[in-house]
Amino acid sequence: MTMGRTAVSKEVLLQYAMIMEDWIPKDAAIAIAIGEHYVYYAAGLHDIRLKEGQVIRPGSIADRVIMEQRKVDTIMDNSLFGVSYYGIGYPIHLNGEPGALVVILPPNYHVLKHEPFRFLTGKQQDDWSLLPVEQITHIESLQKKTWFYAENERFNTSHTLKDLHLRLPNTFLRIHRSYIVNIPSIHRISRDFSSNLILILKDGTELPVSQTYINEVRKVLGF
Structure with missing residues (x-):
């Protein structure tokens, strides 16, 4: 799969997802973004209907993580994907290019914590x-x-x-x-x-x- 300057194998993306599955809630969705695009998405019970290859929108959690190179933890309204959600984004690097791994949960998850x-x-x-x-x-x-x-x-x-x-x-x-x-x-x-x-x-x-x-x-x- 090629997105921007970086070719990232599906196996590498699945390894990231498998590591996350060991500690995130089972109903969570996982998104991985590299460069300017999302290169991986696994829907959970709370599905924001994101598509692999989709361009990262300004103001999204993935955009903020990549721009700021730090963990971002916030509630997002339905203006970007049509569905509100609670997201936790983590900075990652693949093939030397900055990216974001985003855990997507129901918007009330922050209350449950x-x-x-x-x-x-x-x-x-x-x-x-x-x-x-x-x-x-x-x-x-x-x-x-x-x-x-x-x-x-x-x-x-x-x-x-x-x-x-x-x-x-x-x-x-x-x-x-x-x-x-x-x-x-x-x-x-x-x-x-x-x-x-x-x-x-x-x-x-x-x-x-x-x-x-x-x-x-x-x-x-x-x-």
Whole structure:
């Protein structure tokens, strides 16, 4: 494959990609740019539909890495590829020519890198309470507000359900667009009159599982 002044073999590019696969998330895409073009692209679950041979666009992560010769770590909007993404670019050299290796991830990946919440602050009337996440049984989105439940009490939080889904430990499972459940709080799994799944918590609360999340629930809970 020839791009600009440098001929780079497919085997060399695959070696770079294989090294990256040992430590990057499995859903990541990988792009390699040399000179003025992208010479390699392997799509992940988050695919920006980049093409080998495509010209490097000004302002892209690859362009900045090559120009500045440093690691670039940023969120990109959809103006360049029609898809927003979070990218990490690394300077490389192939056959003496500067290039960039770019790891492409979903735009919310930078949130996932942060340490999970260890407690939530909830409001009741004019008071705020700090609750360890282990004490929370489930979380609910209701009437444009988010509520979490602990020790048979309800607390209002400023976080959205989407934010909490990203930042809570993996014991918390999204089961419905309006519900997240803490797995240790589940007592048993049943069905309603329409054969839809219902999670019955240890405190007697019943939470529906929507069709959107049923496969994930089955996979995580192992049934």
